[in-house]
Amino acid sequence: MIGGMHTIFYSKDAEALRLFFRNVLKFPFVDAGHGWLIFAAPPSELAVHPTEGNGYAEVFLMTVNLDKTIAELRERGVEFSEPATQRWGRVSRFKLPDGQNMGLYEPSHPLAIRMRAARSAGKRQTAQKKKAGVRKAAKVRRKS
Numbered sequence: 001m002i003g004g005m006h007t008i009f010y011s012k013d014a015e016a017l018r019l020f021f022r023n024v025l026k027f028p029f030v031d032a033g034h035g036w037l038i039f040a041a042p043p044s045e046l047a048v049h050p051t052e053g054n055g056y057a058e059v060f061l062m063t064v065n066l067d068k069t070i071a072e073l074r075e076r077g078v079e080f081s082e083p084a085t086q087r088w089g090r091v092s093r094f095k096l097p098d099g100q101n102m103g104l105y106e107p108s109h110p111l112a113i114r115m116r117a118a119r120s121a122g123k124r125q126t127a128q129k130k131k132a133g134v135r136k137a138a139k140v141r142r143k144s
Contacts, residue, residue: 005044007059009100016097024076025061043113060103064115066090069104080104 011017027039063069083092091105
């Protein structure tokens with residue numbers, strides 16, 4: 001039935017925001033024509049939270065290592081708030097080129113999605129190191 005979700009940022013400086021998503025966050029994109037870029041976003045989740053006031057929406061990017069991601073993006077000129085620990089994960093905010101804020105967090109809650117290779121790459125490396133250790137141990141035993 002539903003095959004995807006399209007998120008829209010309305011901005012007074014849309015070109016700066018497009019450049020940020022393309023050059024700083026390095027999101028893959030297509031040009032829909034006349035420089036109108038549409039970005040491939042990472043896998044996403046959607047949560048609904050109660051509020052006392054008017055409803056609103058927020059966009060948070062997710063990472064498996066908040067400190068590492070903040071360090072990498074700071075090298076690209078992104079300014080972050082100090083990370084804070086919440087019951088659902090560690091979170092920071094950063095300013096987009098048009099002045100809007102965006103959240104970045106490392107979730108500690110169960111995920112509805114499978115996050116990108118960052119998490120599985122660590123598992124792959126561990127598995128490769130274990131295999132290499134087994135091969136090395138086998139060689140040592142053969143020489144003895």
